[in-house]
Amino acid sequence: MSAVPSSPGVAVIAxxxxxxxxxxxxxxxxxxxxxxxxxxxxxxxxxxxxxAPAITSDWNIGAAALGVVFSAALAGMMxxxxxxxxxxxxxxxxxxxxxxxxxxxxxMISCGFAPDITTLIVxxxxxxxxxxxxxxSMAAITSxxxxxxxxxxxxxxxxxxxxxxxxxxxxAVNAWLPDLGWRVLMSAAGGxxxxxxxxxxxxxxxxxxxxxxxxxRGALACINxxxxxxxxxxxxxxxxxGERKPVSFRLLFDYGQWRQTLLLWAAFxxxxxTLYFAIAWxxxxxxxxxxxxxxxxxxxxxxxxxxxxxxxxxxxxxxKFDVRRLVLLMMLGGSLSLVAFAVPMSVTLTLLVAFCIGFxxxxxxxxxxxxxxxxxxxxxxxxxxxxxxxxGRSGAVIGPLIAGWLLAAQQPLSVLFLIFTVPLISVGLxxxxxxxxxxxxPKP
Numbered sequence: 001m002s003a004v005p006s007s008p009g010v011a012v013i014a015x016x017x018x019x020x021x022x023x024x025x026x027x028x029x030x031x032x033x034x035x036x037x038x039x040x041x042x043x044x045x046x047x048x049x050x051x052a053p054a055i056t057s058d059w060n061i062g063a064a065a066l067g068v069v070f071s072a073a074l075a076g077m078m079x080x081x082x083x084x085x086x087x088x089x090x091x092x093x094x095x096x097x098x099x100x101x102x103x104x105x106x107x108m109i110s111c112g113f114a115p116d117i118t119t120l121i122v123x124x125x126x127x128x129x130x131x132x133x134x135x136x137s138m139a140a141i142t143s144x145x146x147x148x149x150x151x152x153x154x155x156x157x158x159x160x161x162x163x164x165x166x167x168x169x170x171x172a173v174n175a176w177l178p179d180l181g182w183r184v185l186m187s188a189a190g191g192x193x194x195x196x197x198x199x200x201x202x203x204x205x206x207x208x209x210x211x212x213x214x215x216x217r218g219a220l221a222c223i224n225x226x227x228x229x230x231x232x233x234x235x236x237x238x239x240x241x242g243e244r245k246p247v248s249f250r251l252l253f254d255y256g257q258w259r260q261t262l263l264l265w266a267a268f269x270x271x272x273x274t275l276y277f278a279i280a281w282x283x284x285x286x287x288x289x290x291x292x293x294x295x296x297x298x299x300x301x302x303x304x305x306x307x308x309x310x311x312x313x314x315x316x317x318x319x320k321f322d323v324r325r326l327v328l329l330m331m332l333g334g335s336l337s338l339v340a341f342a343v344p345m346s347v348t349l350t351l352l353v354a355f356c357i358g359f360x361x362x363x364x365x366x367x368x369x370x371x372x373x374x375x376x377x378x379x380x381x382x383x384x385x386x387x388x389x390x391x392g393r394s395g396a397v398i399g400p401l402i403a404g405w406l407l408a409a410q411q412p413l414s415v416l417f418l419i420f421t422v423p424l425i426s427v428g429l430x431x432x433x434x435x436x437x438x439x440x441x442p443k444p
Contacts, residue, residue, distance in 0.1 A: 023147060026229040029203040030145040031154055034138040035161045037101065037200065040193050041131045042165030044108050045073055046304070047189050048124065049280050050173040050297050051182040053287055055120075058182065063284075065117055067404020070280040071397045072121045076128020077135075078393035084133035092216070093137035093207040101197050104130035108190025112183040141207055159366070160311055163304040163358070166279075170301030174294055212238065252376075252384055260375050260434060261384065264368075267430040268392030270423035271365050274334070277399035277420050278303065278357055285341070286350065288413055295347055299354045306358025314363045323371050324436070328428035330364030335421035337361075342413040364427065374436040395423075 052066055080100075088096040107126040114120040139155060146154035173185055180188075205226050211219045215238055224234040252261045282303045286296035310330070317326055337356040345353075369385070376384040399420070406416050 023150075024230045026205060026226065027145045027147070030205055031142050031158070033200050033203045034142045035158055036196060037097070037134070038138055038158055038161035039165035039168070040189075040196060041104075041135075042162035042304075043169040043189050044104055044127055044165075044193060045077075045131060046166035046279060046300075047169040047173065047186065048073065049283050050170050050300055051177070051185065052280075052284050053293050053296065054177060054182040056284075059117060061117055062404075063407035064404045066284070067280075067401045067407075069117065069121055069124055070276075070400035070404070072124040073128035073131075074276055074393065074396040074400070076125040076130075077132035078128075078390065078397065079125075080129040080132025081135065081393065082132075082390055084129060085136050087133070088137045088140075088207075089210070089214070092210050092214075093141055094204055097134045097137050097141075097204065098197065098200060100130040100133040101193060101200060105190045105194035105197065108193060109187045111190070112185075112187030137207075140209070141204070144208055145205070160308050163308040163311070163362070166304040167301050167308070170283075170297050170304065174297040174301070177297075252387065257376075261387075263430050263434050264372055264375060264384070264388050265391045267371075267427050267434075268368060268388045269395035270430070271331075271361075271368060271395070271427045272392040273395035273399035273402075274338075274420045274423045275361055275365050275399075276396040277403050278338075278361055280400040281403050282354060282357070285413065285416075286354070288407075289341065289350060290344060291347060291350060295350075299351055302351045303354040303358040306355035307362035308358075309355075310359035310361075310363030311366045313359070314366050318367070318370060323367050323374065324431045324434060327364045327367040327371065327431045330360045330367065331424045331428035334360035334364060335424045338417040338421050338424070339414075342417040361424065364424075368427075368431070371431060371434060371436075375434050 048070060052069075055061070055069075056066060084096070084100070104127055107123050107130070111120060111123045111127070114123055139158060142154050142158045143151055169189065172188075176185060206222060208223060208226060211223050220235065220238050223238075227234055251257065283296045283300040286299040287293060291299060314326065314330075334357060337353055337360055340353045341350070341357065368388075372385050372388055402419075403416065406419070
């Protein structure tokens with residue numbers, strides 16, 4: 001077993017007995033199911049940004065109220081990650097994923113029947129709860145069931161499913177919103193999530209690492225059934241597992257580690273703030289910039305294509321350049337792109353700038369995870385990453401709220417985008433102050 005970093009920033013133990021490089025059908029279905037689930041997560045969360053103009057028109061609500069709707073799902077993701085996701089260590093990753101998918105699907109369907117803005121806010125919070133609960137478990141299963149030589153690529157592609165789902169949501173809204181309306185589309189997204197549930201029940205195996213470490217009833221038989229499908233020999237007995245003590249939170253601040261921790265917390269907070277401002281508001285702001293509703297939806301789709309491309313580009317660039325300099329350059333590029341988005345220009349140029357925002361901001365954001373992995377020693381790495389995500393997601397909640405308040409106060413777009421360049425530039429400066437640790441020698 002070996003420790004590998006996995007998005008969205010959770011270090012997991014990767015089970016791989018013989019480091020085989022070939023895919024079996026069980027492995028391919030397990031990784032593919034997680035990819036499709038993450039794609040539906042992106043669809044469920046980000047469809048709201050495409051439907052926002054129609055909801056605003058239908059209910060005659062202001063930008064401030066719309067900001068609360070955006071932030072509700074993000075707040076749910078934060079609570080789900082901190083409160084529900086740890087249940088996977090007690091009950092298993094598979095049941096947590098399956099129950100969360102059911103919760104997401106039912107709450108998304110209910111969003112289409114919401115009678116008022118308050119009900120919609122509550123339902124969007126519940127959608128976020130389900131998504132926050134499963135992100136770490138999907139990353140763990142993807143890492144465990146990928147052959148060693150494909151593991152990094154598989155985990156990177158898992159995260160690529162999120163913007164792909166957002167792109168598909170944008171295309172669907174652009175094609176069918178005029179005929180079907182936002183309620184039908186919202187419920188349809190939930191229906192698509194529920195349709196996948198029986199396939200996930202059939203195709204998604206339990207985490208081998210969970211079965212070996214927690215050893216629930218029938219663990220050995222379940223492990224051997226999985227190993228048999230992977231073409232591996234059976235295990236005769238389970239290794240006795242001693243009591244595992246949790247890593248103390250204080251270790252993030254002891255021995256001079258406090259400086260690293262505060263720098264990384266601030267960087268995640270600032271990056272999440274601008275990232276989710278862009279994710280939530282790009283279609284609405286495109287209308288403010290002069291595009292019609294259909295063009296604005298396309299702008300949101302192009303943004304997510306840029307996010308997908310930026311994430312993949314970063315995976316390649318990390319092999320060649322210092323992650324801190326990459327994040328700095330991408331954040332500076334994102335700042336310039338945000339400023340340019342507020343300048344009147346042709347539709348083609350507006351779409352190009354939307355792509356650049358997605359490419360730079362999302363690419364730089366993805367670079368924060370390997371940065372954390374290189375900044376903390378191994379014994380506190382998982383704890384450090386988890387707290388960075390928890391603190392950072394509070395920025396994800398605040399960003400859309402601030403944008404809603406500024407728009408409600410009728411601030412010009414130039415002021416709005418200039419304000420959100422400050423967190424991006426701050427991220428670049430903060431990461432340059434982080435000290436990377438030397439690679440740890442392999443244990444004998």
